[in-house]
Amino acid sequence: MALRGWRPGSRVERLRASHTYGYVLLLVVLTYVFIVAAPNESWVRGALILIETGTLALALWTSGLGWIRATLPLAVLAVGVAILQLFVSGSTMRGLDAVLDVLLIAATVVVIVLGVLDQGQINRKSVTGAVCIYLILGLLFTFVYGAAAEFGSGAFFAQGTDGTPADHIYFSYVTLATLGYGDYTAASQPGRSFAVAESLLGQLYLVTVVALLVGRFGQPSRARA
Numbered sequence: 001m002a003l004r005g006w007r008p009g010s011r012v013e014r015l016r017a018s019h020t021y022g023y024v025l026l027l028v029v030l031t032y033v034f035i036v037a038a039p040n041e042s043w044v045r046g047a048l049i050l051i052e053t054g055t056l057a058l059a060l061w062t063s064g065l066g067w068i069r070a071t072l073p074l075a076v077l078a079v080g081v082a083i084l085q086l087f088v089s090g091s092t093m094r095g096l097d098a099v100l101d102v103l104l105i106a107a108t109v110v111v112i113v114l115g116v117l118d119q120g121q122i123n124r125k126s127v128t129g130a131v132c133i134y135l136i137l138g139l140l141f142t143f144v145y146g147a148a149a150e151f152g153s154g155a156f157f158a159q160g161t162d163g164t165p166a167d168h169i170y171f172s173y174v175t176l177a178t179l180g181y182g183d184y185t186a187a188s189q190p191g192r193s194f195a196v197a198e199s200l201l202g203q204l205y206l207v208t209v210v211a212l213l214v215g216r217f218g219q220p221s222r223a224r225a
């Protein structure tokens with residue numbers, strides 16, 4: 001297992017390499033643009049699963065967590081699901097796609113957290129990784145809302161519509177940033193609960209994790225100290 005014997009600061013030699021979360025950040029931004037610009041069609045959902053698998057593989061490589069061994073089965077699964085999109089449709093399939101999206105993105109967050117902890121110092125890499133996590137949280141809740149819309153009995157939004165993926169990602173980032181424009185609001189109790197959780201998580205993350213990292217930039221972490 002790649003994580004056997006793992007502890008913060010255990011990969012000193014690898015951390016001397018030039019691996020940076022900047023590439024992960026770029027792929028996250030491209031994922032956002034793709035969701036906003038792409039049409040709401042089945043092939044897009046398959047493409048998203050492939051992109052998210054690639055993002056997870058890149059995060060594994062950047063964090064040094066045995067990316068080749070872990071990525072191979074993920075790649076096979078992603079390709080299989082992407083092909084399945086061309087033949088199977090319906091709300092249940094779309095909901096299962098969203099659940100898989102959530103799992104892939106959540107795994108990416110865990111991998112980046114381990115990589116940030118392993119830096120042993122608050123540096124440019126760890127701050128970039130923390131920013132990646134914040135933006136990925138917006139993507140994660142995008143697909144949480146998508147799954148809730150597909151599995152729910154009524155319209156997800158109080159405006160009488162389930163919304164498109166572009167609507168879900170807009171609603172997610174507006175909620176994460178606690179802007180609260182009010183043009184889209186969750187109608188069901190699960191949707192409202194998810195929205196409250198995202199807004200609280202977004203604010204707490206900014207005022208604690210990111211602020212702490214920026215304030216301690218260049219200082220040794222507690223683990224290394």
